[in-house]
Amino acid sequence: MQDNKTNIEFLLAEIEALKEKLYESNSIVDAIKDGDVDALVVNTNGTPQLYSLETADYTFRLLIEKFGQGALSISRNGLILYCNEYFSKLIGLPSEKIIGNYIYEYFDNDNNFVSIIEALRYGVTTHEIVFKTVNDKKTFPANISLTDLEPAVQGIGVVVTDLTDKKKHEDALLNNQKELEEKINELNKTNANLEEFIHVISHDLKEPLRKIVMYNGRIDGSYLTEADTKSMNVMKVSALRLNSLVDDLVSYSSHTAQEERTKLNLSEVISEVTDDLEIIITDKKAEIKIGKLPVLKASKVQMRQLFANLITNAIKYCKPDHPPLIEISQIDNFESEIPNQDSQFIKIQIKDNGIGMEKTHLLKIFTIFQRLHAKNEYSGNGIGLAICKKIMENHSGNITVESNLNEGTTFNLYFPIV
Structure with a gap:
């Protein structure tokens, strides 16, 4: 009886030991299924041996699962x-609910699967x-990319990239491009109309103005009263001013075009300008000092117009009883008042000793038709400095101004280094 009891206790203990081993084995199997085990250490006759599992791809599976694109494996028939x-x-x-279905069931056109394979x-x-x-x-x-996994694995790897946002951006880009083309066409039409308008101004409008001035000069003033003579003079001055305005408008419009650029020595350009302005320079007893100036790649016609306008402007707004002094030179090692325009730009300075202007006027002077003085004080149509600004823009540069009332004015020209 005692032996039977001992045998039963032994068997029960052995059953409990087997249960523990079975539980341990099941845990390992579950861990392998979940991808938590990459390798096993097995003791054989007291010697530990390491066994790598072919299915131990937990890190890879985790990467695929967290992938920012769709990832699938399918059989050759699309399962x-x-x-x-x-x-x-x-x-x-x-x-x-997806696994076990066929991939082409999620295609908008399931016939595409055959051609893909x-x-x-x-x-x-x-x-x-x-x-x-x-x-x-x-x-x-979506963009679908296939990789044949054979012979290592029987199946096909598939990566699916959603193109919804990309298509939206492409559609938006196409719409913007279409709108841009329409705007360009409108701009071309506007430019064509502007050219026709300039033609009308420069030819059809100037001809009657010329006749007004010519026939006004033929009128015998001896038969006119003092009031009539005064009226005729007003008419003549107005016609001449309108003729000047037409010339300035044509000049302003012509500088919207990009002309051929050549290497220019600015000293030579300014010398030619001062020769052209010899009469007004002599009349006002103006002194022009030309310092070191660079060679630039620019339009010669526009450079002559630029410096002619600035020099004429400096002479016009001189102080009474003070001969104009105009200094033109290149400034080195400067700090520009315009961001990012120092080392990449060449700075030319035109400085005068004229009447200057109030700081509140500095932002207005480059606006077309903007005048700071009455017509009876100084001549002009308010276009000269607007032309200067246009020329600098044509050359990818900038023009700025510094001035104090009764202390003169300084214009700064920034030309990009080519």
Whole structure:
């Protein structure tokens, strides 16, 4: 009896030991299934041996699962063996309801699958496919890339990239391009109309003005009263001023075009300008000091116009009983008042000793038709400095001004270094 009891206790203890081993084995199997185990250490005759598991791809599976693109493995007939969470979200179904279905069931056109598999045989692996979602029945464009996993694994790896945002950006870009082309066409039409308008101004308008001035000069003033003579003079002055305005408008419009650029020595250009302005320079007893000046790649016509306007402007607004002094030179090692325009730019300075201007006027002077003085004080139409600004813009440069009332004015020209 005692022996039977001992045997039963032994068997029960052995059963408990076997249960523990079975529990341990089941835990290892579950861990392998979940991908938590990459290798096993097995003791054989007291010697530990390391066994790597072929299915130990936990890190890889985790990467695929968290991938920012859809990832699937399918059989050659399109049966889905695995899909990651991202693809589940794209389709709108949990992965367990997707696995076991065929991938072409989620194509907007299931006939595309045959051509995709056929193309894979010839090394064509990338296609653009329209997928459909399950819940809201919507479609979305996607790039699908296939990789043949044989002979290592029987199956095909698939990566799906949602192109919805890309398509939206492409459509927006196409719309913007279309709008831009329409704007360019409108601008071309406007420029064509402007050219016709300039033609009318420079020819048809100037001819009657010339006749007004000519026939006004032929009128015998001896037969006119003092009031009539005064009226005739007003008419003549007005016609001449209108003629000058027409010339300035044509000049301003012509400087919107990009002319051929050549290497110019600014000293030579300014010398030619001062020769042209010899009469007004002599009349006002102006002194022009020319310092070191660079060689620039620019339009000669526009450079002559630029410096002619600035020099004329400096002479016009001189102080009474003070001969104009104009200094033109290149400034080195400068700090520009315009951001990012120091080392990449050449600075030319035109400084005078004239009447200057109030700081509140500095932002106005480059606006076309903007005048700071009455017509009876100083001549001009308010276009000269606007032309200067236009010329500097044509040369990808800038013009700024510094001035104090009764202390003169300084114009700064910034030319990009080519």
